[in-house]
Amino acid sequence: xxxxxxxxxxxxxxxxxxxTLRCKPISGHNSLFWYRxxxxxxxxxxxxFNNNVPIDxxxxxxxxxxxxxxxxSFSTLKIQPSEPRDSAVYFCASRNEPxxxxxxxxxxxDGTRLSIL
Amino acid sequence: xxxxxxxxSHVSVSEGALVLLRCNxxxxxxxxxxxxxxxxxxxxxxxxxYTSAATLVxxxxxxxxxxxxxxxxxxxxxxSAHMSDAAEYFCAVSRNTGNQFYFGTGTSLTVIP
Numbered sequence: 001x002x003x004x005x006x007x008x009x010x011x012x013x014x015x016x017x018x019x020t021l022r023c024k025p026i027s028g029h030n031s032l033f034w035y036r037x038x039x040x041x042x043x044x045x046x047x048x049f050n051n052n053v054p055i056d057x058x059x060x061x062x063x064x065x066x067x068x069x070x071x072x073s074f075s076t077l078k079i080q081p082s083e084p085r086d087s088a089v090y091f092c093a094s095r096n097e098p099x100x101x102x103x104x105x106x107x108x109x110d111g112t113r114l115s116i117l
Numbered sequence: 118x119x120x121x122x123x124x125x126s127h128v129s130v131s132e133g134a135l136v137l138l139r140c141n142x143x144x145x146x147x148x149x150x151x152x153x154x155x156x157x158x159x160x161x162x163x164x165x166x167y168t169s170a171a172t173l174v175x176x177x178x179x180x181x182x183x184x185x186x187x188x189x190x191x192x193x194x195x196x197s198a199h200m201s202d203a204a205e206y207f208c209a210v211s212r213n214t215g216n217q218f219y220f221g222t223g224t225s226l227t228v229i230p
Contacts, residue, residue, distance in 0.1 A: 048217065106161075
């Protein structure tokens with residue numbers, strides 16, 4: 001079975017540019033998570049979707065960050081304009097949450113390593 | 118509030134020695150607990166999960182964890198460390214309410230030849 005697919009795997013761009021990260025969750029999963037990982041701050045939850053609806057975006061750093069999930073098989077995380085401090089590894093994870101589904105694990109993609117120069 | 122605490126951000130063991138990575142959770146009700154492993158330049162992979170069926174949970178790669186309600190702990194162990202076990206390990210907790218995960222800060226395991 002295909003896992004969570006993220007693209008691109010690596011992105012290097014100059015500050016001020018728009019960056020778009022993409023995620024395809026596991027088919028049948030109804031929840032999707034975006035995380036950011038840095039050495040300084042560890043793993044941070046940015047936003048959580050359930051059935052394509054953003055449920056919790058309290059972790060989104062600022063208005064420069066936005067995330068969408070237009071359908072069950074695709075999500076994007078956009079940074080505009082990008083800044084050097086946005087450099088990190090961004091992970092997407094998905095999960096199947098049928099009813100009381102807290103026992104279901106999250107499944108992670110391999111991440112996008114983002115470098116803003 | 119739901120949280121997990123991983124004691125020791127870095128742990129070093131000799132090859133063949135016991136691995137013990139600590140995780141304590143705070144919860145007013147028994148939660149669901151998970152251990153993940155992250156190898157360099159990869160995403161997090163599920164090692165094992167506790168869902169109240171059995172207190173001793175066996176996972177992949179010879180790892181296991183024991184849920185101890187009296188100690189609010191879910192420590193990860195492996196009898197004999199292998200060089201390939203060198204990685205970052207994360208403990209996570211989930212509850213029915215909110216359907217969210219809470220990850221610990223991670224423990225980096227180094228295996229010394």
